[in-house]
Amino acid sequence: MAEVKTRSPRKQRKRMYSEPRHRRRKHMGSHxxxxxxxxxxxxxxxxxxxxxxxKVLRGSFKDHxxxxxxxxxxxxxxxxxxxxxxxxxxxxxAREIHPSNVIITRLDMSDPYRRRKIEANKExxx
Numbered sequence: 328m329a330e331v332k333t334r335s336p337r338k339q340r341k342r343m344y345s346e347p348r349h350r351r352r353k354h355m356g357s358h359x360x361x362x363x364x365x366x367x368x369x370x371x372x373x374x375x376x377x378x379x380x381x382k383v384l385r386g387s388f389k390d391h392x393x394x395x396x397x398x399x400x401x402x403x404x405x406x407x408x409x410x411x412x413x414x415x416x417x418x419x420x421a422r423e424i425h426p427s428n429v430i431i432t433r434l435d436m437s438d439p440y441r442r443r444k445i446e447a448n449k450e451x452x453x
Contacts, residue, residue: 348400355403357381360432369448375405375426378435383407385428392432396421405429 333339343354356372360382364371375381377398383391393408404423411419436442 351400355426357426357429357431360430379431380433381429382432383429
């Protein structure tokens with residue numbers, strides 16, 4: 328949903344849910360912490376990736392800090408390590424958290440594509 332072509336909420340939801348996954352990934356962004364914003368002055372938000380360290384800002388896991396375990400572009404949620412809930416039979420399952428409810432505290436820069444993308448944004452701003 329790069330641009331809103333209609334004001335109808337029904338059509339906006341339909342467009343969001345029928346979008347291809349490679350475009351949905353762009354909508355799974357989270358804000359950077361103030362430390363990272365100072366380091367990367369030209370960046371405010373990046374798509375969440377497996378391996379990033381995040382801090383949960385809302386919900387029952389507020390202030391929980393952990394690494395991103397999975398990113399599910401189909402459902403639009405992420406799971407964070409050690410953020411689990413107990414099922415009725417006692418087993419622990421990962422609690423899905425919306426990316427807008429977390430803040431990225433450390434970026435996983437092992438991906439060369441991501442590193443190049445961040446550096447390209449830096450050069451564009453300068």
